[in-house]
Amino acid sequence: MFGKLNIKNFIMKTTKRIFLNLFFLFTLIACSKKDKDNSEEDALSNYTSQLCNNVSGVKAVYWDGANGLQMPLTEIPLLENTEGQFIHSQYPYLGFPLPQGFTGYEVYDVQTATIGVNVIRNDSQVVWRYVPTSTFPGNTTITDVIDFEINQLLSYYQFNDSPDVLCTETRTTSEIGITTIFSARFINFDNYTALIWANLHAVDGLNSVFTASAVSVGQSAEYDDLIMSVFLPLNFQLLVNDNGVQDSDLDGTPDSQDNFPFDPTRQ
Numbered sequence: 196m197f198g199k200l201n202i203k204n205f206i207m208k209t210t211k212r213i214f215l216n217l218f219f220l221f222t223l224i225a226c227s228k229k230d231k232d233n234s235e236e237d238a239l240s241n242y243t244s245q246l247c248n249n250v251s252g253v254k255a256v257y258w259d260g261a262n263g264l265q266m267p268l269t270e271i272p273l274l275e276n277t278e279g280q281f282i283h284s285q286y287p288y289l290g291f292p293l294p295q296g297f298t299g300y301e302v303y304d305v306q307t308a309t310i311g312v313n314v315i316r317n318d319s320q321v322v323w324r325y326v327p328t329s330t331f332p333g334n335t336t337i338t339d340v341i342d343f344e345i346n347q348l349l350s351y352y353q354f355n356d357s358p359d360v361l362c363t364e365t366r367t368t369s370e371i372g373i374t375t376i377f378s379a380r381f382i383n384f385d386n387y388t389a390l391i392w393a394n395l396h397a398v399d400g401l402n403s404v405f406t407a408s409a410v411s412v413g414q415s416a417e418y419d420d421l422i423m424s425v426f427l428p429l430n431f432q433l434l435v436n437d438n439g440v441q442d443s444d445l446d447g448t449p450d451s452q453d454n455f456p457f458d459p460t461r462q
Contacts, residue, residue: 247362
């Protein structure tokens with residue numbers, strides 16, 4: 196019933212829908228903000244997660260937000276200083292200003308139809324990774340996807356032991372023949388903290404699953420600051436598109452000019 200191109204569009208729209216809901220929520224909050232005496236980070240220091248008792252303050256806010264819950268922010272997170280621009284060569288609409296002192300590295304794999312980006316601080320201690328679309332065999336599970344991301348980051352930091360799991364969450368929803376499984380983990384390892392989340396979409400009758408994933412990792416001592424100054428602002432930059440251009444089939448032709456917006460072989 197649903198082809199590969201349609202599910203890719205579904206995935207992108209699902210991810211965008213989550214971000215947009217949060218964006219409009221924060222816009223309303225920002226417009227009504229009255230008290231700026233304390234910094235955002237200080238104001239959130241007593242926040243308690245609605246889902247996990249092992250984190251509090253800014254980390255709890257970040258965890259709840261990753262799970263689609265309302266975050267008590269009083270203003271939209273923005274990068275204070277930018278340096279350069281990342282633009283994906285195969286999907287130019289995955290593009291945004293980079294934080295100062297960071298470099299963006301393209302993620303692209305033809306065989307798995309993987310498109311994404313790794314944003315890495317120049318000292319290699321901080322990584323923000325976003326992969327909005329990828330394809331795996333039908334027997335792939337959400338645990339496989341999460342473990343793949345965790346094993347990659349542990350290998351990057353040359354950590355060979357098991358991480359401490361602070362929080363974990365998994366849920367399943369279904370919509371018109373598409374089953375979506377979301378999973379997230381908050382972990383500590385060595386002197387680092389990381390939040391990892393993934394979506395897996397399985398379509399009835401297809402032998403492949405389609406995934407999206409994200410990782411944000413940095414030294415534990417500065418993780419709260421990284422959330423506020425880097426991770427959340429990067430997340431929110433994905434919401435902004437100056438001219439509203441969308442290219443659902445990733446063929447380089449905007450949907451508004453594409454007679455077949457879900458078929459990359461035709462325009």
